[in-house]
Amino acid sequence: MEKIEIKNLTKIFGAQPKQALTLLNNGDSKDEILEKTGMTVGVNKASFTVKSGEVFVIMGLSGSGKSTLIRLVNRLIEPTSGEVIIDGENLTSMDEKSLIETRRKKLGMVFQNFGLLPHRSVLSNVAYGLEIQNVDKSDREARALKIIEDVGLKGYENSYPSELSGGMQQRVGIARALTNDPDILLMDEAFSALDPIIRKEMQDELMHLQSKLGKTILFITHDLDEALKLGDRIAIMKEGEIVQIGTSEEILENPADEYVSKFVQDVDRSKVLKASHIMESPQKVANPNDSLQTVVRKMKELGRSSIFVMDDEQNYKGLVTIDDAVKASQEDLSLKNVIIEDSVRKVPLNTALSELIDVAVETKYPIAVVEDGKLLGTISRTAILSGLVLGKEKNKDEVIVT
Numbered sequence: 001m002e003k004i005e006i007k008n009l010t011k012i013f014g015a016q017p018k019q020a021l022t023l024l025n026n027g028d029s030k031d032e033i034l035e036k037t038g039m040t041v042g043v044n045k046a047s048f049t050v051k052s053g054e055v056f057v058i059m060g061l062s063g064s065g066k067s068t069l070i071r072l073v074n075r076l077i078e079p080t081s082g083e084v085i086i087d088g089e090n091l092t093s094m095d096e097k098s099l100i101e102t103r104r105k106k107l108g109m110v111f112q113n114f115g116l117l118p119h120r121s122v123l124s125n126v127a128y129g130l131e132i133q134n135v136d137k138s139d140r141e142a143r144a145l146k147i148i149e150d151v152g153l154k155g156y157e158n159s160y161p162s163e164l165s166g167g168m169q170q171r172v173g174i175a176r177a178l179t180n181d182p183d184i185l186l187m188d189e190a191f192s193a194l195d196p197i198i199r200k201e202m203q204d205e206l207m208h209l210q211s212k213l214g215k216t217i218l219f220i221t222h223d224l225d226e227a228l229k230l231g232d233r234i235a236i237m238k239e240g241e242i243v244q245i246g247t248s249e250e251i252l253e254n255p256a257d258e259y260v261s262k263f264v265q266d267v268d269r270s271k272v273l274k275a276s277h278i279m280e281s282p283q284k285v286a287n288p289n290d291s292l293q294t295v296v297r298k299m300k301e302l303g304r305s306s307i308f309v310m311d312d313e314q315n316y317k318g319l320v321t322i323d324d325a326v327k328a329s330q331e332d333l334s335l336k337n338v339i340i341e342d343s344v345r346k347v348p349l350n351t352a353l354s355e356l357i358d359v360a361v362e363t364k365y366p367i368a369v370v371e372d373g374k375l376l377g378t379i380s381r382t383a384i385l386s387g388l389v390l391g392k393e394k395n396k397d398e399v400i401v402t
């Protein structure tokens, strides 16, 4: 089941939104409606779904409707029409009591300006949400301390917000949103007030946290690089409408219109493309139980000078070169004598192509994409270094040669 379903969500600001809605449904533009009625279309028939565990970024210029949209999702703003469905439950038709309950249980929100209580310590800020639910003191403080540690603020429990840097204050903001252990985090320009270096650090921190927590995240930003870096998928908004939804790759490769093209034209693809985008799935590998003859034959069939070794459970075992394998088979040795492990470079899935280029320069072997000991993919250094993976129109299978 989808975690969040947004259907035709529309918000018109002004005294008589229904009148403007009729014009909108008849095809009038945001400008025409403003001119005819004085009312502002904030969000115009937005529809999308977000899967559990997905980071969904909403990106657009100032005034495009992002903040309105995220506030419609938790009904801080009442929609003019359309539906918000979370875990199959329709938020738009809920009474006040159920709405508050759902917000508390399922939705955490992180704001651009942190929204911390200045006269309370970090611990007390993080525990505040539990305090108003009458969770007893020792319990709420224990829970808050655990989350403070998760966001990297251990040791700052008794500090006050004014004593912390912007990045640290936003860590408190994130910790506070996590206290109820909500499935969904709504993040509204959460890093936009931070200077560039701290901002990058916080993006990395969020990705790290997300790999542990697996929340469903709706993240708003006006920064395309941030969107491409964080988003599993990205929705691009213009004048209240969503003009394109896609992965970073899809948006870079196939911008939906002129507007999106203009946005993406200066993007550095080497920072956006990740190991996960360019790797080959580990099918053409050897098994630790293979004989050396079998391994040599496999390499010859594949036309490769080396081959990765992976067991039946997908555990990464290392790499064998054809030279070592041929030599060892003449000496009657077995496969395990020639598996190279330490000097083969292993990278995680979200390694950017720019970093892969650095790795490829430092090694003579293909690169293994490994997480939790499992071989998830393989990447040829030749393909990276010859720049083929940067070529726009090349298709993956053609260019990735391990």
Ligand SMILES: Nc1ncnc2c1ncn2[C@@H]1O[C@H](COP(=O)(O)OP(=O)(O)OP(=O)(O)O)[C@@H](O)[C@H]1O
Binding pocket: 013, 014, 040, 041, 042, 043, 060, 061, 062, 063, 064, 065, 066, 067, 068, 069, 222
């Ligand atoms: N309370 C309001 N009353 C009237 N118009 C509003 C209100 N809030 C937002 N708008 C209008 O709705 C449109 C969308 O605004 P919104 O703040 O959602 O955009 P945004 O993309 O979040 O921009 P920003 O990044 O500047 O916050 C704008 O035209 C804005 O002027």
